[in-house]
Amino acid sequence: GAVVSQHPSRVICKSGTSVKIECRSLDFQATTMFWYRQFPKQSLMLMATSNEGSKATYEQGVEKDKFLINHASLTLSTLTVTSAHPEDSSFYICSARSGTSGSGYEQYFGPGTRLTVT
Amino acid sequence: DAKTTQPTSMDCAEGRAANLPCNHSTISGNEYVYWYRQIHSQGPQYIIHGLKNNETNEMASLIITEDRKSSTLILPHATLRDTAVYYCIVRPPYSGAGSYQLTFGKGTKLSVIP
Numbered sequence: 001g002a003v004v005s006q007h008p009s010r011v012i013c014k015s016g017t018s019v020k021i022e023c024r025s026l027d028f029q030a031t032t033m034f035w036y037r038q039f040p041k042q043s044l045m046l047m048a049t050s051n052e053g054s055k056a057t058y059e060q061g062v063e064k065d066k067f068l069i070n071h072a073s074l075t076l077s078t079l080t081v082t083s084a085h086p087e088d089s090s091f092y093i094c095s096a097r098s099g100t101s102g103s104g105y106e107q108y109f110g111p112g113t114r115l116t117v118t
Numbered sequence: 119d120a121k122t123t124q125p126t127s128m129d130c131a132e133g134r135a136a137n138l139p140c141n142h143s144t145i146s147g148n149e150y151v152y153w154y155r156q157i158h159s160q161g162p163q164y165i166i167h168g169l170k171n172n173e174t175n176e177m178a179s180l181i182i183t184e185d186r187k188s189s190t191l192i193l194p195h196a197t198l199r200d201t202a203v204y205y206c207i208v209r210p211p212y213s214g215a216g217s218y219q220l221t222f223g224k225g226t227k228l229s230v231i232p
Contacts, residue, residue: 004161034219043205044162044222093161095220107220109154109161 002028004096006110013084013117021079021113023094029074030096034107035067038091050077084117091115121145121208127227130200136193138226140206143187149210151182152220153191155202162205162222165191196230203227 003026013019023033032051036044048064050056050071058064068080077096081088095109123141130136142151150169154162166173166180168189173180179192193200205225 006161036222043224044156046219046221049219091159095161106164106167108164112159112161114159 002026002096002098002106002108004030004094004108004110006092006094006113008113009111010114011116013115015085015117016083018080018082019084019115021081021092021094021115023077023079023096023110025075025096025098025108028096028098028108030077030098031074032097033071033077034095034097035069035077035079036093036095038093038112044093047079081115084115086117089115089117121221122206122223124204124206124223124226126224127229129229129231130193130196132198132230132232133195136196136200136228136230138191138193138204138206138228139188140191141188142206142208145186145208146210149208151180151186151189152207152209153178153180154205154207154220154222155200156205156225157199157202165204196228198230198232201228201230 005024007022034049035047037047038044046059047062048056048058048069050069052071052074056069071077091112093112095107097107150167152167153165156162166178168180182189203225205222207220
């Protein structure tokens with residue numbers, strides 16, 4: 001199956017600083033990438049959807065100026081958490097979807113990035 | 119809106135078949151049933167998907183009822199490594215418009231017991 005990587009896998013930062021998380025599709029071109037957030041013992045919540053070369057679409061309640069998403073190429077999307085606060089501590093997961101298939105298609109997930117803000 | 123209903127948790131003895139049910143009584147005619155699982159502190163892993171017919175791959179089998187209102191994911195010989203949260207998701211096919219993101223419910227926590 002297709003592989004999606006994330007970097008870093010874990011990051012600890014101080015309150016007020018910014019953190020960038022990378023999401024790469026390693027063996028396919030991802031026309032669309034998704035960013036999810038998962039708090040402990042909860043399910044994944046979609047934060048935003050990004051299409052290559054376009055501005056990201058954010059879900060209701062997600063601050064676009066705080067969570068900056070860039071999808072500059074078909075294999076790379078980045079999520080930057082700006083002015084991070086302890087409440088931003090979470091498990092951030094990206095996923096990537098390849099081009100069209102007409103029928104069902106798979107969405108491939110990265111391994112996740114554990115962000116801890118102190 | 120919750121489009122699927124799954125039991126909160128299930129146990130299965132190692133080596134036995136794990137049968138995970140999912141209710142999707144409001145599914146539309148062109149919507150697919152997808153199954154993903156998430157092992158602790160990892161990203162979700164695609165397992166299988168289907169539309170009407172039963173499907174089988176190297177990981178699992180998917181049985182969809184004739185009326186498509188429910189389905190069952192079958193892990194034929196569960197191992198300890200199959201302990202995870204299993205998500206059943208209903209989604210329309212890609213048609214060239216829209217992003218068709220996956221909406222995750224709470225899933226079923228499957229514990230495989232030695």
